[in-house]
Amino acid sequence: MPSDDERRLIFDAQEGSRGAFRLIVERYMKQAYDIAYGVVGDHDEAEDVAQESFVRVHRSLRSFRGDAGFGTWLYRIVMNVSLNRLRKRKMKEQREVRMQTQYREQPGPDLLNVEQPDLRIHIERALHQLPTLQRAVVILRHINGMSTREVGAILGCSDGTVKTHLHRGLKKMRTRLGFLKVDGS
């Protein structure tokens, strides 16, 4: 549930306070950006998704009743916008592939260069190779540190489903990052 301060901000923003809305954006923009980036995997697109999400929040702010946390409501919007963007991108890629009659293989685990020093790239790549829902759960729960209940509220699924997707997603990542030693080096 939102704090009193946040509730006040939301109320002012609902009344049309531009400053209050700016404070809300300032408070949540980085997390929204991280979630968007986790799904779309591109900084420019993540910016576009995050800003678009705040535009939608502004449009629907009056309908927010505070039953759930504001963050949960916002991240659900971010996730929906991100998934829509991802869906459109995939459709576009499929059209392009059909037009070019070429099959462009996604970089799989066999393409990972173990000798490459920047491990972050490998981890990000492993993350973005996950199925969409598993990736969303991993991003929200594992990377952004949200609770299972929050993730379930954002994605509209039960706690058990969140746990299952998290378990499967992390298992796939471990498989793809098999070169990692147990001590994390």
Add this chain to the structure above:
Amino acid sequence: MRHSRVRSFLYEYARGELSQEKGREIENHLLSCHRCAREVEQIRTIVTATATHLRTASDHRSAEYWHTFIDGVEERIEARGLERVSPLIRILDAIGSLLRFRGPVIAITGGSLGLVIVGFLAIRLLRVEPVQPEEAVRADEEPAQVVAVDDRMGDYFRKSKVLLVGISNLKTADDRPFDLSAERRVSRELVAQARYLKNQPLDMRSARLIGDLEKVLIELANIKEEGGTPNVELIRSGIQRQNLLFKIRMAEALCDSTRFIQARETF
């Protein structure tokens, strides 16, 4: 705690999110279950790896970027607000703002334009024909009086010609007295007609001819019944000397041509 239940909390245990009591229960289970213990190690590996290497994406952006981010959101909101407004409302809004900020200018311009239009219409509707000079009216008009004078003058010349031709062709060989009563009567009528015509506005040539004819006609009107040939011869010589028949024909021709021109212009 059963194995399946412990497995569902391994992730939370690896991240240290469980309460102490629940954590102890998991630890007790891990001592006896190598499968779960290995699972926990693998989870910790990925948690550590991601915590160490997977920076949050927002850290890639500078502080300046995050300042402009909010502005970008507001710009989008404004742009989206404009998009939702229908073109008609935008036009009305533009007109309203124009009237609001430039009202006096538009009022003055509109008022001036209205006055010009009203003035133009008033001039068109209440247009007064310019007063033409009296002479121009005379020239343009075809007064009935002038037409009547011309007619009477033409009639006068025709009758005079017939009379003078008759006098000129009169046979005087037998020296018998002539019956000139008809010629005298016609002469008197023509003299009266000539006097009338002389009081009318005539051109100089016609007026002179009428004057010459009047003298001859007076002579003819006063000729005696038993005047005999010498008086008639005297009149004939006067007609020939003054070349009156030729002048009458010329005057008639001039009258006819003038009438023709007037008739053509009128037509």
